[in-house]
Amino acid sequence: MSLTAGIVGLPNVGKSTLFNAITKAGAEMANYPFATIDPNVGMVEVPDSRLDRIQELIPAKKVVPTTFEFTDIAGIVKGASKGEGLGNKFLENIRQVDAIVHVVRAFDDDNITHVAGKIDPIDDIETINLELGLSDLEAVDKRLGKVQRAAKGSDKAAKAELAVLNRIKPVLEAGKSVRTMDFDEDETPIVKGLFLLTSKPVLYVANIAEDDMADPENSKYFKSIQDYAAKEGAEAIAVAAEPEEEIAELDDDEKADFLEAEGVKEPGLNRLIRASYKLLGLETFFTAGGKETKAWTFRKGTKAPQAAGIIHSDFERGFIRAEVMAFDDLDKLKTENAVKDAGKLRVEGKDYVMQDGDIVEFRFNV
Numbered sequence: 265m266s267l268t269a270g271i272v273g274l275p276n277v278g279k280s281t282l283f284n285a286i287t288k289a290g291a292e293m294a295n296y297p298f299a300t301i302d303p304n305v306g307m308v309e310v311p312d313s314r315l316d317r318i319q320e321l322i323p324a325k326k327v328v329p330t331t332f333e334f335t336d337i338a339g340i341v342k343g344a345s346k347g348e349g350l351g352n353k354f355l356e357n358i359r360q361v362d363a364i365v366h367v368v369r370a371f372d373d374d375n376i377t378h379v380a381g382k383i384d385p386i387d388d389i390e391t392i393n394l395e396l397g398l399s400d401l402e403a404v405d406k407r408l409g410k411v412q413r414a415a416k417g418s419d420k421a422a423k424a425e426l427a428v429l430n431r432i433k434p435v436l437e438a439g440k441s442v443r444t445m446d447f448d449e450d451e452t453p454i455v456k457g458l459f460l461l462t463s464k465p466v467l468y469v470a471n472i473a474e475d476d477m478a479d480p481e482n483s484k485y486f487k488s489i490q491d492y493a494a495k496e497g498a499e500a501i502a503v504a505a506e507p508e509e510e511i512a513e514l515d516d517d518e519k520a521d522f523l524e525a526e527g528v529k530e531p532g533l534n535r536l537i538r539a540s541y542k543l544l545g546l547e548t549f550f551t552a553g554g555k556e557t558k559a560w561t562f563r564k565g566t567k568a569p570q571a572a573g574i575i576h577s578d579f580e581r582g583f584i585r586a587e588v589m590a591f592d593d594l595d596k597l598k599t600e601n602a603v604k605d606a607g608k609l610r611v612e613g614k615d616y617v618m619q620d621g622d623i624v625e626f627r628f629n630v
């Protein structure tokens with residue numbers, strides 16, 4: 265079930281630097297384009313202040329955050345869909361990921377090569393999105409060739425797919441992303457099955473200058489990136505990849521000092537990680553007390569037995585019920601007993617849809 269967020273962007277914009285900052289995986293970072301060829305894969309811990317609060321109220325021996333996967337992908341250049349740069353190979357790498365974290369250079373530094381020779385974030389974003397769109401257009405045309413024939417007969421599925429393809433094609437031809445379109449519940453699975461690059465959810469990350477860290481709104485580039493994202497219904501986040509990568513290597517005390525010196529409350533990386541997690545449709549439940557207080561990742565919409573199965577397959581097989589309290593209730597009322605007395609400790613059955621922030625004890629019998 266492991267979902268992965270793919271880091272995508274032009275060459276030499278700081279993708280691997282960002283990847284290392286969040287995963288501490290030590291991928292190669294270098295001041296030349298196409299330093300990354302094969303994708304780097306790494307796990308990222310999800311920073312979650314709720315864990316600390318639970319630990320404060322229901323102390324356990326250990327606190328274990330949850331993790332999810334990031335993939336650092338090679339840079340894309342203009343003409344990539346036609347084989348320029350690393351060509352179609354990396355487009356395949358992008359096809360494998362579940363959401364796109366699109367890194368855009370938003371810092372000036374004459375020492376760091378920009379493949380286009382100038383800093384223009386919107387132009388950069390459009391270059392990438394155009395290549396992804398062209399690749400999608402090719403895929404749609406190929407599919408149309410097949411489906412058109414089948415749709416001539418009585419093949420209902422083919423007719424439905426044909427209708428979707430015919431809606432998508434002009435949007436791509438106009439240079440827009442498929443994610444800007446609305447699909448109904450019959451169309452959605454058809455679109456999913458096409459694995460189009462521009463239908464993947466996206467988060468724009470402005471790699472800003474260190475000087476703008478304390479106040480990203482001050483960056484002369486960030487606002488335009490935010491506006492571009494908003495038009496697509498997407499989010500944009502500002503991170504200074506290089507200093508953040510240095511911060512990530514420090515221990516907690518040094519980290520606090522560094523952040524204070526930079527005038528930053530929380531590392532931009534934390535916001536980036538949380539936004540990517542959300543982008544993937546991931547949510548968190550907790551198990552608390554005893555040996556460990558632990559955060560667990562589930563896909564939005566998961567029911568209680570399947571959530572139990574994330575901990576152990578026996579929990580799912582022998583699922584009886586889930587005893588659930590919301591984090592917010594524990595936070596307010598402070599003890600499990602107080603939550604119970606307030607009638608907010610719930611007993612939920614096999615059809616219960618898990619909610620982000622649930623603190624759960626599963627009852628099972630095998």
Ligand SMILES: Nc1nc2c(ncn2[C@@H]2O[C@H](COP(=O)(O)OP(=O)(O)OP(=O)(O)O)[C@@H](O)[C@H]2O)c(=O)[nH]1
Binds near residue numbers: 276373
């Ligand atoms: N000044 C400055 N330099 C940065 C920043 N982020 C990355 N760099 C530098 O930019 C260069 C490229 O960084 P990488 O992380 O390797 O870039 P990439 O996007 O992974 O590049 P490819 O793998 O070649 O596509 C390195 O020399 C980094 O040190 C930043 O925030 N500010």
Ligand SMILES: [Mg+2]
Binds near residue numbers: 279293299337338
């Ligand atoms: Mg790289």
